[in-house]
Amino acid sequence: MSETDSFIDEVAEEVRRDRLFAVLRRYGWIGILAVLLIVGGAAWNEWQKAQAKAEAEAFGDAILAALAADDPAARTEALSTVPTAQPGQAALLSFLAADEALKQGNAGAAETALERVASDAGAPESYRQLAELKYLILKGPALNAQEREERLAALSVPGAPYRPLALEQQGLSLIASGKTEEALALYQQLVQEAGVTAGLKQRALQMIVVLGGEPAQQ
The missing domain is CATH 1.25.40 (Serine Threonine Protein Phosphatase 5, Tetratricopeptide repeat)
Known part of the structure; x- marks a missing residue:
């Protein structure tokens, strides 16, 4: 490399360094x-x-x-x-x-x-x-029976956090109203529900037997 080329490279490097410092001074605060x-x-x-x-x-x-x-x-x-x-x-x-x-x-x-x-x-x-x-x-x-049923229905919609417990209470309300067939169908549905605890499933199975039904095969 000639002395002229070396000098040009040094100048170019100084120019780049000066530009960098200028940018840092201007925008470094960012x-x-x-x-x-x-x-x-x-x-x-x-x-x-x-x-x-x-x-x-x-x-x-x-x-x-x-x-x-x-x-x-x-x-x-x-x-x-x-x-x-x-x-x-x-x-x-x-x-x-x-x-x-x-x-x-x-x-x-x-x-x-x-x-x-x-x-x-x-x-x-x-x-x-x-x-x-x-x-x-x-x-x-x-x-009031109607009010109770309406409020329980709102709690037993699919996806509700306490749907299984609300279904159990709906079954008890149906029994109290003499609607045993509907109660039986509801308890049979309850034992098939996802997320039902072992205790709740056992209570539902007992109610099915009490109502004269046959527990569904698991």
Whole structure:
């Protein structure tokens, strides 16, 4: 390589270096900002996780402290003062309040607590449906038969989280109404349902026998 070629290469290299430095001086702040945003976002995400964990632990500790009271009335009162940060937490407290009310023989208070969850548009849908089902079970025949059937039908649609349990309650309602053939057909359907627990399937099989039917071959 001649001295002229070497000189030209050195000049070209210097030009490229100067251009690179010029670009970095002009746009380098964008890269720095991107790094800061990535690091800041990761730190914010970790802080949020830590906050959520702390809130969940504080909520759990408050519940345990409330349930530690010896007097049922004191437990109910303590549960009502537990602070909540999420709709799901408020629903859980209502479930616990319903259980405490039942232990005290106060079915009316339990029904009120369950209705509160079932009608809470901000609560998770699975919580609302569970509260609705527990309410219908608790009310039993005291509820208007048509209303009970309509509400159970809404809980037993395909894909509903508590469909098998709702079907079982529909069967009991049919028996109470003297519709044994329909009840038998429903229980036979129930044992074939996907996701049915062993206990529920056993109860359904027993009802089939009681109603004079033959359990389907598994």
